[in-house]
Amino acid sequence: MERLIKSGLMFGNLVHVASPALVERYNRALKHLTGKTTSLTDFYVDISGYSPEVGHELGDDLYLNHAGVNRQFILLTTEQKRSPLLNAQFSTSRGILKQFIEENEPALFALTARDAVAGELVNSVYDMSSPARLFDIRRIKIEADTTNGALRQAEKLDERVERFMSEEDAWFDDVLIAEMIELAGQTGDVLRNPIDLKEMSFEQRNYWTSHFGGVYLFQDLELPGVICAQDKTPFEGGRVEYVFDLSERNRVANFLDLNGLVEPIVKARGIDAAAILRQKMDFVLVDALAGEGVEFAGRTRAEMRRLARRHSDLLPEEFHTLNALLNWAENGGPWPVITSDNPAYFYTLRAAAHKDAELVNMLLAELAPKDVRQLFICHKSLFYRRYETWADTKRAYVVDFLLNEYQVDKLGTRAALFGHDAPMEEPAPPVAKDPAADLEAVVARVGPWGPVTRRAGSKGKG
Known part of the structure; x- marks a missing residue:
């Protein structure tokens, strides 16, 4: 560390x-x-x-x-x-x-x-x-x-000032005046410089906790649920009907989708989805080759591509799936069917625009741990635990990347990854002359995630 x-x-x-x-x-x-x-x-x-x-x-x-x-x-x-x-x-x-x-x-x-x-x-x-x-x-x-009770003393002084101003014979109350002088010596002039802290309370319904091995609670949803990083058994039969653990990828994916908590990266407006996908592929590449004695820190993207070609037989399914999605987004290639069984599925998502977006991005970081940038931004405690298990070559790459790519513009990076533009009205779909042919064209163009706007200048059916 x-x-x-x-x-x-x-x-x-x-x-x-x-x-x-x-x-x-x-x-x-x-x-x-x-x-x-x-x-x-x-x-x-x-x-x-x-x-x-x-x-x-x-x-x-x-x-x-x-x-x-x-x-x-x-x-x-x-x-x-x-x-x-x-x-x-x-x-x-x-x-x-x-x-x-x-x-x-x-x-x-x-x-x-x-x-x-x-x-x-x-x-x-x-x-x-x-x-x-x-x-x-x-x-x-x-x-x-404060440790000397300045706020309590200020409240007492305020009460006595109120009595002094409102009671008819207060001018003759030597005890009251003495108390005011003593308290003012401790608090200062509370009339000119009020000392007060707002009474604040916060609703806590949807949140993550480290207790019980790590738990995500979503209580304030149409379909409430609990997602456990470890054993879900202690939560079953409790106050929430839907209880999953992280290994139940299909059920977790369905829960997120039914509650409208996520959206595909390639569907999000105002971001460079292709750039995000390429970076995720680099992270998967580094993870796959970290034990092969390859040095990554300081390499250009062209050098990373050459590494991928040279070691293609070692690259996992996540890399090839993300590459297929990138090929669709940039070159009009065939639409890749990505189900929740695919290990790359959660790498293709981000939180939709809602009040619990940070919590959902934290969960996605745990479901897609090879994306070290999102892991560092959204779930630091898990990042530190996983960092200790990595090969030194991966540690060096990750530190170099975070220093040179993230730390220099934290706000810009977060906006590029997780920011949401104002919603726009979706255009009405055209009337199909040939329903069967039109359905095939729509699936090839947008896939099961709904309408996706391609990048300007891209080719293909978009």
Whole structure:
């Protein structure tokens, strides 16, 4: 993993905590939340304030996330909003923390200028003793305050100010005035500089969790379901009728299609499908030849094509299927019939335009793990686990690719892969003079996935 760390692909964008003042604030918050402190004077924290170095020192990587639920957090600066969330147990946690920071940024900036803000993502579940607990998680509420209780003190001061302004004899209440002066000394002028954090709660119905070997829950759908990375047995006979594991490719594919969660890459508007397919083929090629002593890093696409021709007998079905689809998209070749039994099937899909697109792309990354770019973007924990199993030649290629092709334009790459243009009205189909001939022409032109617009200048029946 050292290559990933040095390249900034692992533990990147963490906030450096090195000043004595910040360390002291961190320790106050850590003591407040967990009863523990760190003796370290230099460490890094993620968006939640979790530090790998502190976790190593304490011998507990879940010191801010006991039992993997109700994640606690420590904010030393609003810059933590740019950091990743390490050891994520739920796919929604980082988004919730980021939104909380952004929605309360002015108040948090003022609060963290003097103290750390400590808090918790609270739900009604306190352990993961059974799968049924996952279905009890419906809403996540954020509770937060500084370690010295600045928000509680501000609320008290606000109450006393309200009494002072509304009660008839408040001017003569020496006790009330003394309390206001004492509280104001701790909070400052709450009338000119209000200290308040918005009460925020978040619905959590569709999400991924690392519990029980990795589970994707889709509860807020017309056809709800659960997809398990490992054993599905504990979820059968529960609150959701449809329960699958990742080996049931046909059933998973049908579930995604019936709920309108995916679309074929070659059907998506506003993207260069051919370029995406070529890159996926490169990833499959590297995976196939990684044990053959071939060096990949720095090779041009022409050199990668020559490698594919030279070692065609070693290339798996995914490569040949994607090549057939690329030939259709670019050259008007025959439409390849790709069923869910084909190992390349999930490589040809991406999430459709809906609110759970990130979750679906995460699932697709697990179903198509040789696409290392999507795996890194959408499912980092799985990427890191698989990285440890790869040959060194593949590791070198992947790091080189991510540094030179992805890191230089993260937003552009994500938009090119997963972005959605505004929907356009589909043209009305022509009236067929010969139904049998027309059906054959339509299947040859668009295939079973529906209308597909070919790239400009392509040849064939499109």
